[in-house]
Amino acid sequence: MANPVDPTLVLQELCASATTRTANALTVLNAVLEQQSKITPLDFSMATIGRLSKEQGGPSTQTIRNRTGKHFQQLIEAWAAYAGTTCKKPLSVRQKQLLNSNDQHILDAIDDPVIRAVVGSLIAERNKYRDQLNTLKANSDLFIDRTKGDKTNTTLENKQLVPLEVEAIKAAISDELFNKQGWEVMPTGQVKDADGNEIYKRGYVHGVRKLLR
Known part of the structure; x- marks a missing residue:
């Protein structure tokens, strides 16, 4: 898994090629993102960040989402990756309760105590691996092999350079x-x-x- 880039470096590069006004907006947005990285649950969705940024005099949600707001989006994505998450809105307590409730409904429908225990264990394992997968998705780059033929190793690892x-x-x-x-x-x-x-x-x-x- 590749280490995420320090968002401070991303900020410096974005500001170096931006106008004074945009650089100031990026600085305000960066301060909001840094503060947000310390709050649980982590929420780097554009709706939330835009609202907090606007309150501090920075770019609004609409400004960030605009075609010209790509630099703001890049900074948000950098902070989200650095914090180990994504820009997706995290599940609310109610949504998590519904997911847990659905699992409980499945268990309640099973009369046999042995089978119910086995299914409960499988559900717990599934939830654990799903959480791990979400973490990996937030911090990994997707590699798609478009080559043809039977190749068992398509990455650069374990390949000897002459x-x-x-x-x-x-x-x-x-x-x-x-x-x-x-x-x-x-x-x-x-x-x-x-x-x-x-x-x-x-x-x-x-x-x-x-x-x-």
Whole structure:
């Protein structure tokens, strides 16, 4: 599981390419998100964050959801991932009670005490694995293999690079190449050109360097 990027670094990058007004709005939003990360249950939904942000003089829910609010959305997503959750609205107490109630209805319908105990154990296991899966979904990148053929290993793990390939990868992230192209490596591993346009996404340089370890 990849470690989430520190949202402070994301804030710095977003502010560096934003207008003064947008940078100020991002700073207010960041303070709201930092405070929200300390409150249980974690709620990074745009509706909640937008309402709290507006109260502090920051961007509203509608502003965040607008097509031009992508930078606000990126900051919210960064904080949610860093806190180990998603931007989805968490279940309310009532919703959780309904889920538990449905499980109880299933158990109440079983007369045999042995079968009821077995089903109860299975429900408990299911709930545990469902919670673990939700946590993994909040902190993992989805990889979809679109290649054909019978391949048992499609990830980069356990694959041996030959010296020629290692040298090629090193050259792809070398200071010599970046200086020649006028590119800059950001703290999050993102690569930008002299005009601030993204060449490689966040995590690129860090990920490549891990391959070379």
